[in-house]
Amino acid sequence: MAAGTTSIKPTQVVVPETPAELQRVPLVGNLRSFGWISNRVASLCEDKAPVWWWILFIPSALCLGMLLFMLSYQISTGVGVWGNRHPVMWAWDIVNFVWWIGIGHAGTLISAILFLLRQRWRTGVNRAAEAMTIFAVMCAGIYPAMHVGRVWYDWWLFPIPNANSIWPQFRSPLMWDVFAVSTYFTVSVLFWYMGLVPDLAVMRDRAKTRLRQFFYGLFALGWTGSNRHWSNYEKAYLILAGLSTPLVLSVHSIVSLDFSVSQLPGWHTTIFPPYFVAGAVFSGFGMVLTLLIPLRSIFKLEDLITMRHIDLMCKVTLATGSIVGYAYSMEFFIAWYSGNPNEQFHFLNRALGPYQWAWIPMVTCNVLVPQLFWFRAIRHNLFIVFIMSILVNVGMWFERFVIIVIGLHRDFLPSNWNYYHPTWVDIGTYVGTFGLFFTMFLLFIRFLPMIAISEVKGVTPQSDPHHPLGGAKVKEHTAQ
Amino acid sequence: MNGLSQQYGIVAEFTNAASVLHAAEKVRDAGFRKWDVFTPFPVHGMDRAMGLRNSKVGWFAFIGGVTGYTTGMLMIWYMNTFDYPIVIGGKPLFSPFSAFPPSYELTILFGAFGSLFGMLFLNRLPRLHHPLLKNKRFSLVTHDRFFVVIECTDPKYSENETRKLLENLGSRHIEVVEE
Numbered sequence: 001m002a003a004g005t006t007s008i009k010p011t012q013v014v015v016p017e018t019p020a021e022l023q024r025v026p027l028v029g030n031l032r033s034f035g036w037i038s039n040r041v042a043s044l045c046e047d048k049a050p051v052w053w054w055i056l057f058i059p060s061a062l063c064l065g066m067l068l069f070m071l072s073y074q075i076s077t078g079v080g081v082w083g084n085r086h087p088v089m090w091a092w093d094i095v096n097f098v099w100w101i102g103i104g105h106a107g108t109l110i111s112a113i114l115f116l117l118r119q120r121w122r123t124g125v126n127r128a129a130e131a132m133t134i135f136a137v138m139c140a141g142i143y144p145a146m147h148v149g150r151v152w153y154d155w156w157l158f159p160i161p162n163a164n165s166i167w168p169q170f171r172s173p174l175m176w177d178v179f180a181v182s183t184y185f186t187v188s189v190l191f192w193y194m195g196l197v198p199d200l201a202v203m204r205d206r207a208k209t210r211l212r213q214f215f216y217g218l219f220a221l222g223w224t225g226s227n228r229h230w231s232n233y234e235k236a237y238l239i240l241a242g243l244s245t246p247l248v249l250s251v252h253s254i255v256s257l258d259f260s261v262s263q264l265p266g267w268h269t270t271i272f273p274p275y276f277v278a279g280a281v282f283s284g285f286g287m288v289l290t291l292l293i294p295l296r297s298i299f300k301l302e303d304l305i306t307m308r309h310i311d312l313m314c315k316v317t318l319a320t321g322s323i324v325g326y327a328y329s330m331e332f333f334i335a336w337y338s339g340n341p342n343e344q345f346h347f348l349n350r351a352l353g354p355y356q357w358a359w360i361p362m363v364t365c366n367v368l369v370p371q372l373f374w375f376r377a378i379r380h381n382l383f384i385v386f387i388m389s390i391l392v393n394v395g396m397w398f399e400r401f402v403i404i405v406i407g408l409h410r411d412f413l414p415s416n417w418n419y420y421h422p423t424w425v426d427i428g429t430y431v432g433t434f435g436l437f438f439t440m441f442l443l444f445i446r447f448l449p450m451i452a453i454s455e456v457k458g459v460t461p462q463s464d465p466h467h468p469l470g471g472a473k474v475k476e477h478t479a480q
Numbered sequence: 481m482n483g484l485s486q487q488y489g490i491v492a493e494f495t496n497a498a499s500v501l502h503a504a505e506k507v508r509d510a511g512f513r514k515w516d517v518f519t520p521f522p523v524h525g526m527d528r529a530m531g532l533r534n535s536k537v538g539w540f541a542f543i544g545g546v547t548g549y550t551t552g553m554l555m556i557w558y559m560n561t562f563d564y565p566i567v568i569g570g571k572p573l574f575s576p577f578s579a580f581p582p583s584y585e586l587t588i589l590f591g592a593f594g595s596l597f598g599m600l601f602l603n604r605l606p607r608l609h610h611p612l613l614k615n616k617r618f619s620l621v622t623h624d625r626f627f628v629v630i631e632c633t634d635p636k637y638s639e640n641e642t643r644k645l646l647e648n649l650g651s652r653h654i655e656v657v658e659e
Contacts (some may be wrong), residue, residue, distance in 0.1 A: 009637070033624065034520060034623065034624035035623055035624040036522075037623070038623050038624070079634040084581055091567045101580050103534035133570075143546075154631030160556060165559060165563075165564060166564055166566075167559035167563065167564055167568070168559070169560065169568060170556045170559070170560055170578060170579060171560070171568055171569075171571050171575070171578045175582065176581035176582055176585075178587065179581070179585040180580040180585050183585040183586070183588055183589040186589060186592070186603075187588060187589060188593045190592050190593075190596050191592075194596055195508070196598075198521075198622070201622045201625070202520075202622040205619035205620075205621075205623065206620075206622075206623075218608070218610060220611070221605045221606035221607070221608070222519055222605055222606050222607040222608045222610055222611065222613065223605070224612055224621065225518045225519055225621045225622060226516045226517070226518055226521070226603075227504075227516060227517040227518065227519060227522070227526050227527070227530060228516055228532065228603070229603045229605070230519065230522040230526070230601045231527050231532050231535050232508040232535045232536075232537050232602045232603050233522070233532075233597075233599055234535075234604070235538060235599070236535075236537045236541075236595045236598065236599035237539040238597065239537060239538060239541045239591070239595040240592055240595050243541070243545075243588045243591050243595070244592075246584075246588065247585075247588045249579070250584060250585065250588075254581055257581075257608070297605060303584065320514055321572060375577060384624050403486060409507075420651075440579060454521040454622075455521070457520055457521040458521035458522060462496065462497065463497055464497065464522075464524060465496075465500075465519060465523060465524065465525060466524075466525075467496040470497040470498050471495075471497060471498030471499050472498045473498075
């Protein structure tokens with residue numbers, strides 16, 4: 001590939017000075033050239049796999065193997081191998097389902113909502129975040145499929161004619177969830193793949209081996225960069241973003257309806273849909289930061305995922321974390337204000353009952369910790385941001401545990417009350433889903449460009465034909 | 481080169497966004513029909529410079545969305561009201577409210593299919609074999625170069641004059657690509 005320059009030299013052209021108050025931190029640092037962006041990102045999947053990659057990949061693959069063992073054991077023995085017992089009939093299975101699917105939401109928010117809002121910084125992080133979405137939804141999808149017990153009847157969830165002539169019952173929110181989650185997965189894959197097509201063409205045109213030429217060429221679909229194609233492509237991308245935005249808002253809303261359509265104190269509330277969506281975006285941004293902070297340092301991507309990107313993602317985390325904190329306090333207020341003794345008991349039981357050990361980290365990690373993001377010094381300290389991003393997801397796991405397990409373990413009839421314990425299969429399955437997630441993610445960064453090459457090229461100053469660096473003629477500035 | 485090989489078109493290379501944009505405006509004004517601009521990323525304002533109309537992808541997505549919503553509502557009505565009605569919790573057999581969430585999801589699903597496959601259809605993709613993809617120099621289009629390609633089948637095409645036009649537009653590298 002042509003060597004070219006790695007950075008543009010602004011001395012070659014006269015760039016008029018922007019007034020200080022209008023200057024912004026550039027999205028691509030050091031005025032990197034188009035060629036540099038291609039070389040930098042593509043080399044990540046062209047060079048030999050680094051040692052650290054194997055160090056992470058082997059345990060991940062082993063964890064994935066453990067997941068397969070746990071699932072086979074559960075299928076062959078029965079759901080009784082999990083700790084789910086009356087009255088806690090939903091436990092870690094649904095906690096982990098909601099947790100993983102929530103993590104996925106940041107990817108779609110970055111790729112769709114920020115695209116519609118013309119937040120051009122999304123281009124640096126959207127590819128990896130969308131991949132994260134797909135893998136998180138894969139992990140999530142395992143649980144509802146498995147928790148039905150007889151997994152070989154899972155196809156009854158879909159409107160497929162069966163021998164009993166009975167159809168799915170669409171008045172149940174669980175059926176809505178089937179449609180929401182499967183649509184979410186499908187559309188996320190379409191959106192991600194469509195964004196990949198021009199970058200697969202980049203990989204195809206650089207490929208040195210026949211194998212790479214064949215596979216990148218096949219999946220690039222013969223993309224040439226024709227502007228007649230770009231014109232349709234950009235319109236299709238805009239429409240997909242417009243469709244994904246109501247989709248991502250509906251998915252976690254419908255997940256929350258699984259709970260709020262029931263009659264249970266602590267579940268039966270109208271605040272659930274927006275509160276779940278905010279929590280999902282909050283946890284998703286936590287995961288994006290957890291993944292990208294180490295990757296940008298290891299892969300030397302500081303010019304593409306700049307401190308401005310990190311700073312903005314911390315601000316989104318702060319905003320959504322504050323919405324979650326507001327929702328927590330509003331739940332308590334409504335419990336008191338409703339005058340409903342069952343509702344009041346449930347919330348006192350959350351904070352002071354036998355599961356207080358789960359409630360305290362939930363409030364700490366989700367409400368108090370993100371408030372530190374008000375401080376610029378914290379947002380610019382990568383180590384602290386990394387630790388906080390992990391705490392966000394610890395807190396969000398406890399939130400789902402609090403809602404589901406505390407909601408169920410003490411219902412209306414005290415003789416029903418019980419205390420829930422997970423089993424080793426619960427724990428093994430959960431750890432195993434991390435194996436699936438990280439195996440997929442590590443394969444992704446090995447074989448596919450983890451930064452949207454052609455999109456990042458489009459946000460550089462030299463991509464703009466009306467910018468001096470893009471070749472536009474600069475009118476002589478005449479002094480007044 | 482044997483005499484049987486046919487020419488596909490003339491390829492002119494440009495090195496920055498502004499020069500290819502101005503070249504496109506000139507080629508458009510010269511009245512060419514079968515030509516295209518190739519860029520590593522969508523260049524802002526290029527559709528207008530080429531005189532392209534608004535993309536028709538929206539229609540595919542719209543028809544997909546309408547189909548999805550109608551399919552959802554009709555399917556749920558047929559299954560739960562007509563083919564095998566079961567009363568559950570005293571709820572009505574069909575309600576547009578409980579049928580809405582799955583229909584809404586199907587609207588999005590079919591709309592997304594319409595938009596992706598509509599885009600591929602309008603672009604006549606996948607097309608793995610293309611004369612330009614065989615050209616070594618042209619592979620820089622996904623790297624950092626910009627190209628204007630005028631096909632030989634264009635009625636206004638003449639090798640010498642078209643080459644002269646592209647040279648005047650500032651292209652430093654011009655070659656004719658075989659079919």
